[in-house]
Amino acid sequence: MDFNYTDTQDMLRDTLARFLADTYDFESRKKMIASDAGRDPGIWRALATDLGILSAPFSEEQGGLGGGAIENLIMMEELGKVIAVEPYLQTVVIGGGALKAAGGALADAVIPEIIGGNVIIGFAYAEPKGRYNLANISTTAKKDGAGYVLNGHKAVVYAAPWATHLLVTARTGGSQRERAGVDLFLIDAKSAGITRRDYPTVDGFQASEVYFENVAIPGDALLTGGIDLIEQIVDEATVAVCGEACGVTRKLHEGTLDYSKQRQQFGQPIGRFQVLQHRMADMFLEVEQIMSMTLMATLKLDLPAAERKAMVSLAKAKVSRSAKFVGQNAVQTHGGIGITQELAIGHYFKRATMIEGQFGSADWHLDRYEQLTLSDGT
Amino acid sequence: MNLEFSPEEIAFRDEVRTFIAENYPVELRGKQDEGDELSKEDFLSWHKVLAKKGWVAPAWPVEYGGTGWTPTQRYIWSEETARADCIRLMPFGLTMVGPVIYTFGTPEQKAKFLPRILSGEDWWCQGYSEPGSGSDLASLRTKAVQDGDHYVVNGQKTWTTMAQYADWGFFLVRTNADAKQQEGISFLLVDMKTPGIEVRPIITLGGEHEVNEVWLEDVRVPVENRVYEENKGWTCAKFLLAHERSGIAGVAASKRGVEKIKEIAKTEMDDDRPLLTNPFFRRKVAELEMDLTALEYTELRTLAGEAQGKGPGPESSLLKIKGSEIQQRITELTLEAAGHYGAPYFRGFGEGDNEHPIGPEYANRSAPVYFNVRKTTIYGGSNEIQRNIIAKMVLGL
Numbered sequence: 001m002d003f004n005y006t007d008t009q010d011m012l013r014d015t016l017a018r019f020l021a022d023t024y025d026f027e028s029r030k031k032m033i034a035s036d037a038g039r040d041p042g043i044w045r046a047l048a049t050d051l052g053i054l055s056a057p058f059s060e061e062q063g064g065l066g067g068g069a070i071e072n073l074i075m076m077e078e079l080g081k082v083i084a085v086e087p088y089l090q091t092v093v094i095g096g097g098a099l100k101a102a103g104g105a106l107a108d109a110v111i112p113e114i115i116g117g118n119v120i121i122g123f124a125y126a127e128p129k130g131r132y133n134l135a136n137i138s139t140t141a142k143k144d145g146a147g148y149v150l151n152g153h154k155a156v157v158y159a160a161p162w163a164t165h166l167l168v169t170a171r172t173g174g175s176q177r178e179r180a181g182v183d184l185f186l187i188d189a190k191s192a193g194i195t196r197r198d199y200p201t202v203d204g205f206q207a208s209e210v211y212f213e214n215v216a217i218p219g220d221a222l223l224t225g226g227i228d229l230i231e232q233i234v235d236e237a238t239v240a241v242c243g244e245a246c247g248v249t250r251k252l253h254e255g256t257l258d259y260s261k262q263r264q265q266f267g268q269p270i271g272r273f274q275v276l277q278h279r280m281a282d283m284f285l286e287v288e289q290i291m292s293m294t295l296m297a298t299l300k301l302d303l304p305a306a307e308r309k310a311m312v313s314l315a316k317a318k319v320s321r322s323a324k325f326v327g328q329n330a331v332q333t334h335g336g337i338g339i340t341q342e343l344a345i346g347h348y349f350k351r352a353t354m355i356e357g358q359f360g361s362a363d364w365h366l367d368r369y370e371q372l373t374l375s376d377g378t
Numbered sequence: 379m380n381l382e383f384s385p386e387e388i389a390f391r392d393e394v395r396t397f398i399a400e401n402y403p404v405e406l407r408g409k410q411d412e413g414d415e416l417s418k419e420d421f422l423s424w425h426k427v428l429a430k431k432g433w434v435a436p437a438w439p440v441e442y443g444g445t446g447w448t449p450t451q452r453y454i455w456s457e458e459t460a461r462a463d464c465i466r467l468m469p470f471g472l473t474m475v476g477p478v479i480y481t482f483g484t485p486e487q488k489a490k491f492l493p494r495i496l497s498g499e500d501w502w503c504q505g506y507s508e509p510g511s512g513s514d515l516a517s518l519r520t521k522a523v524q525d526g527d528h529y530v531v532n533g534q535k536t537w538t539t540m541a542q543y544a545d546w547g548f549f550l551v552r553t554n555a556d557a558k559q560q561e562g563i564s565f566l567l568v569d570m571k572t573p574g575i576e577v578r579p580i581i582t583l584g585g586e587h588e589v590n591e592v593w594l595e596d597v598r599v600p601v602e603n604r605v606y607e608e609n610k611g612w613t614c615a616k617f618l619l620a621h622e623r624s625g626i627a628g629v630a631a632s633k634r635g636v637e638k639i640k641e642i643a644k645t646e647m648d649d650d651r652p653l654l655t656n657p658f659f660r661r662k663v664a665e666l667e668m669d670l671t672a673l674e675y676t677e678l679r680t681l682a683g684e685a686q687g688k689g690p691g692p693e694s695s696l697l698k699i700k701g702s703e704i705q706q707r708i709t710e711l712t713l714e715a716a717g718h719y720g721a722p723y724f725r726g727f728g729e730g731d732n733e734h735p736i737g738p739e740y741a742n743r744s745a746p747v748y749f750n751v752r753k754t755t756i757y758g759g760s761n762e763i764q765r766n767i768i769a770k771m772v773l774g775l
């Protein structure tokens with residue numbers, strides 16, 4: 001058993017942490033979000049070229065550093081610590097992950113562009129009515145000669161306003177909710193027939209409603225693997241979000257602890273009140289368990305699908321609940337100042353809140369776990 | 379012991395129901411307290427309808443403009459207004475400073491201020507909290523020094539709700555720095571247009587502007603605007619806090635909130651079924667109803683006690699704690715029900731903004747409201763402070 005990071009992994013973390021400390025303080029983040037684009041494209045460029053770390057989770061043959069899920073965890077955790085609004089999850093973890101898994105000419109062509117920072121991907125999977133069932137979709141990709149024609153509406157596509165490419169789930173066959181017939185396509189975001197309605201999200205990102213109307217896409221936009229591939233990359237994304245939660249909740253806890261030492265009421269730091277001490281002790285326990293569950297799930301991503309899904313669900317359910325506990329109590333312990341835009345703590349709380357439901361709520365994941373492991377009553 | 383309404387009470391309920399149906403301002407229909415940011419005009423339009431009818435301050439003694447309703451009638455009133463989705467009136471005049479003035483004020487103060495609170499002519503704000511004095515309110519440092527027939531006030535207040543609209547504010551100020559903390563505080567009524575007052579906005583997590591900093595520099599307040607004796611302001615403050623807490627349970631509004639969640643969960647699809655048939659979600663709704671019913675019957679017991687002349691005591695802390703927690707759980711469940719559409723940040727319809735909201739309407743403000751309502755366990759005496767009060771005053775610890 002070994003929970004140690006390698007020297008290379010430590011170096012990756014240090015490099016990123018140092019860069020973010022210089023560029024991503026709370027005030028800078030505020031400015032990026034308030035700007036027209038809603039981000040500073042220079043950050044992404046620097047991650048790709050100056051630091052060269054968008055290559056971390058790709059194999060050496062693909063031009064990467066030979067890492068994988070652990071590298072993604074490190075990146076997501078550090079990005080979480082500054083509540084970065086960079087499209088790493090969508091572009092590298094999800095888009096890159098799908099290409100890695102599917103392989104082929106498209107992967108060979110696009111992965112180097114991801115590494116080089118020239119490609120940003122939005123993951124268009126959710127639909128207005130489907131909730132968390134990845135197979136419950138009505139977007140269609142109809143075979144048309146060598147290619148496909150795409151029609152449908154995808155909901156709340158994070159990073160879509162910045163995207164050069166969209167990774168889209170669509171039906172090539174079967175009926176609504178049928179697992180068979182769901183496929184994955186990586187398409188040019190500027191393809192004719194795509195319209196977007198862009199908006200900011202409550203946690204500081206940019207997202208869109210994306211509409212496809214008779215969008216003609218080439219045949220080689222298809223990433224083979226169907227629903228199994230989609231579930232695999234969503235599990236990888238789920239664990240990456242857990243990694244982000246490690247960073248977000250650690251900061252929530254640290255910020256609360258610091259504040260409780262400074263803030264004086266009744267002639268003493270509020271951290272002297274035992275009820276707050278116990279609460280911060282509980283927050284600490286939850287943050288540690290978030291870390292444990294995230295590492296566990298990261299290390300189980302290579303298991304056969306049923307086991308992988310069960311353990312990812314167990315992890316995400318725990319992380320969702322713990323993130324809620326830590327976020328709510330961070331705000332409560334700050335008192336009034338905790339619910340203002342002025343302090344960073346409230347913004348960490350918002351991101352923690354959105355993480356709770358991302359890729360499935362605690363209830364949804366516990367249900368998936370139960371169905372996979374407990375439903376036969378043995 | 380009996381839980382039924384009498385025939386007279388049922389007749390009263392019908393009267394109230396009809397009145398609301400016929401008189402609730404058309405422009406307010408569909409607007410929500412929490413979901414939409416309401417303008418000053420919004421608040422005042424309903425206030426004025428009730429003022430005209432004589433129903434704007436049910437709890438006040440009749441001689442000052444109250445309705446003389448029994449606690450049961452008041453309960454019916456809050457049930458019916460919540461049921462009809464009426465916006466809640468601003469409490470600062472009606473349930474805070476009004477009762478202080480008719481309890482502790484001079485005849486001149488009563489004559490000057492009470493009618494204008496009732497009519498809605500004056501908008502009030504509450505200037506208690508300071509940057510260094512939140513839970514420990516008695517440590518407040520805003521200073522008032524007497525100069526002839528005026529006090530000169532200097533200091534800073536914060537979290538002052540809706541001060542941006544206020545004509546008047548009631549302020550706690552220190553008039554004796556040498557006495558024991560609670561014995562050096564006075565209660566002043568301050569015209570917000572007095573030179574030296576500056577109101578600066580504080581923006582909260584959902585993007586709302588509902589609280590402010592209020593800076594006071596050499597603000598001259600006539601001595602006649604002090605309520606009760608000098609250095610006895612804490613008596614007024616404590617009286618007011620107890621009043622503030624008794625209304626804070628918000629049972630009727632929470633009942634309506636639960637009903638709305640059920641309506642949402644009937645429409646919102648969870649994969650192949652309505653969300654309300656999801657056993658996990660449904661269980662949370664049932665648990666909410668369980669706790670809300672427990673709160674409701676606790677409040678009814680308190681109301682019945684009040685009818686027999688028992689004032690709201692430290693037990694009102696119970697109503698505040700449970701009421702605020704339930705309000706938060708309602709916003710939590712609403713956000714959960716919204717699914718993916720909890721994420722878009724939609725600021726409501728501004729002027730000239732005729733874009734459609736994104737996703738279903740109920741999802742639109744679910745996250746900002748959830749963030750905003752974290753305030754209920756913080757303000758009005760935080761829930762930690764309420765538990766301290768119960769430990770000390772009720773349990774004798």
Ligand SMILES: Cc1cc2nc3c(=O)[nH]c(=O)nc-3n(C[C@H](O)[C@H](O)[C@H](O)COP(=O)(O)OP(=O)(O)OC[C@H]3O[C@@H](n4cnc5c(N)ncnc54)[C@H](O)[C@@H]3O)c2cc1C
Nearest residue numbers: 271272273274275276277278279280281282765766769775
């Ligand atoms: C099954 C069992 C086996 C045991 N075996 C052994 C053994 O082998 N050897 C041995 O020496 N002892 C043993 N103990 C004793 C055990 O260590 C004591 O019960 C324990 O230290 C608590 O002391 P107490 O029972 O006197 O409770 P108290 O110390 O009186 O505590 C009562 C309550 O007050 C709380 N409390 C006390 N101080 C604080 C504080 N500062 N802040 C907040 N809360 C506080 C406690 O948490 C507890 O809830 C055993 C006890 C049990 C129940």
Ligand SMILES: Cc1cc2nc3c(=O)[nH]c(=O)nc-3n(C[C@H](O)[C@H](O)[C@H](O)COP(=O)(O)OP(=O)(O)OC[C@H]3O[C@@H](n4cnc5c(N)ncnc54)[C@H](O)[C@@H]3O)c2cc1C
Nearest residue numbers: 273332333335336504506507512513537539753757760762
């Ligand atoms: C939306 C909003 C509207 C408000 N409107 C008004 C208004 O109109 N007028 C006005 O005067 N004020 C208003 N307030 C202020 C409100 O009353 C204070 O926020 C509240 O009293 C808490 O004070 P604080 O924010 O300074 O937190 P602090 O007192 O600093 O508390 C921080 C944390 O420490 C805890 N704590 C403090 N002391 C103890 C203790 N002894 N034991 C255990 N825990 C403790 C608190 O419970 C809290 O969790 C408003 C606040 C909010 C958030």
